[in-house]
Amino acid sequence: MATTRTPLMAGNWKMNLDHQQAISTVQKLSWTLKDAKHDYAAVEVAVIPPFTDLRSVQTLVDADKLELVYGAQDISKHESGAYTGEISGSMLAKLGCTYVLIGHSERREHHGESDDLVNAKVRAAFAHGLTPILCVGEGLDVRKAGDQVSYTLAQVEAALADVPTEQIAKIVIAYEPVWAIGTGEVATPEDAQEVCGAIRRVLGELCDPDVADGVRVLYGGSVKSGNVAQIMAQPDVDGALVGGASLDPEEFARIARYQSHVTA
Numbered sequence: 001m002a003t004t005r006t007p008l009m010a011g012n013w014k015m016n017l018d019h020q021q022a023i024s025t026v027q028k029l030s031w032t033l034k035d036a037k038h039d040y041a042a043v044e045v046a047v048i049p050p051f052t053d054l055r056s057v058q059t060l061v062d063a064d065k066l067e068l069v070y071g072a073q074d075i076s077k078h079e080s081g082a083y084t085g086e087i088s089g090s091m092l093a094k095l096g097c098t099y100v101l102i103g104h105s106e107r108r109e110h111h112g113e114s115d116d117l118v119n120a121k122v123r124a125a126f127a128h129g130l131t132p133i134l135c136v137g138e139g140l141d142v143r144k145a146g147d148q149v150s151y152t153l154a155q156v157e158a159a160l161a162d163v164p165t166e167q168i169a170k171i172v173i174a175y176e177p178v179w180a181i182g183t184g185e186v187a188t189p190e191d192a193q194e195v196c197g198a199i200r201r202v203l204g205e206l207c208d209p210d211v212a213d214g215v216r217v218l219y220g221g222s223v224k225s226g227n228v229a230q231i232m233a234q235p236d237v238d239g240a241l242v243g244g245a246s247l248d249p250e251e252f253a254r255i256a257r258y259q260s261h262v263t264a
C-alpha cells in the first residue's frame with residue numbers, strides 16, 4: 001500500500017483558443033514553469049486543447065523538448081471509416097497525445113453521451129495506448145438529494161465494465177460535480193474527498209485495492225490558485241482538472257505550483 005501517486009494538473013481548454021493562441025499559451029505556460037524551476041516529475045502538467053490545436057502543440061512540445069504533456073477532449077469509439085466529424089484513437093496517438101478526456105459532463109449533457117458510449121470510448125483509448133481521464137460527477141438535483149456518492153460510483157462502474165485490471169491500473173478519474181463547473185461554486189475539500197475516496201474504494205472492489213491505491217483521482221470544478229491547495233490536501237485527491245483558470249497560463253502555472261503556496 002502507501003503508493004505514491006504523482007499529482008496531475010490538467011487544463012481542459014474546452015472550445016477556447018485557436019491553434020495560434022494555443023502556441024502562445026503553451027509557450028507562456030512552459031516559460032513560467034521553467035522560471036519557477038518546476039519539477040514535472042513531482043507534479044505532472046497537461047493541457048487538453050481542442051482537436052484543431054493538437055498538431056501545433058505537438059510541434060512546439062517536440063521542437064522545444066517541453067516536459068508538459070497534452071491530450072484530446074474526446075475520442076471516437078470507431079476505428080476509421082464513414083463517421084463524419086469523428087476523430088479516432090490512432091489519429092490522437094499519432095499526434096503524440098498522452099491523455100484523452102472521456103465522458104465530460106458537457107458531452108454527456110449536450111451530446112447525449114451514454115454510459116455505454118463512455119465505456120466504448122474508454123476501450124478505444126486503451127486500444128491505442130492513450131490514458132483516459134474519465135470524467136464523472138453528479139448534477140445539482142442529485143447533490144441536493146444527497147445521492148452524489150451512489151450516482152457517481154454508478155458512472156464509474158458503467159464506464160469500466162469489462163475493462164481489465166491492467167488497464168484500470170492506468171486510468172485517471174476526474175470527479176467533477178456538474179454544479180461546480182464554471183459556476184465559481186467550488187465543492188468544499190470535504191465534498192471532494194467524500195466522493196474521491198468512494199471512487200477509490202469502488203475501484204478496489206472492481207479490481208484490487210493495491211491497484212486502486214495507485215490510480216489518480218482528480219477533482220474538477222472552479223479550481224483556482226486560491227483554492228487548489230486545500231483541495232490537494234485531501235488524501236484521495238491527486239490533482240485537478242481545470243477549465244476556465246487553465247486559459248490563463250500564469251494562473252494555471254500557479255495551480256500546478258500549488259505546493260509553493262501552501263503556507264501552514
Ligand SMILES: O=C(CO)COP(=O)(O)O
Pocket residue numbers: 012104176180181182183184220221222223241242243244245
Ligand atoms: O469542467 C471543468 C474541467 O473539465 C471545470 O471547469 P471550470 O474549472 O471552468 O469550473
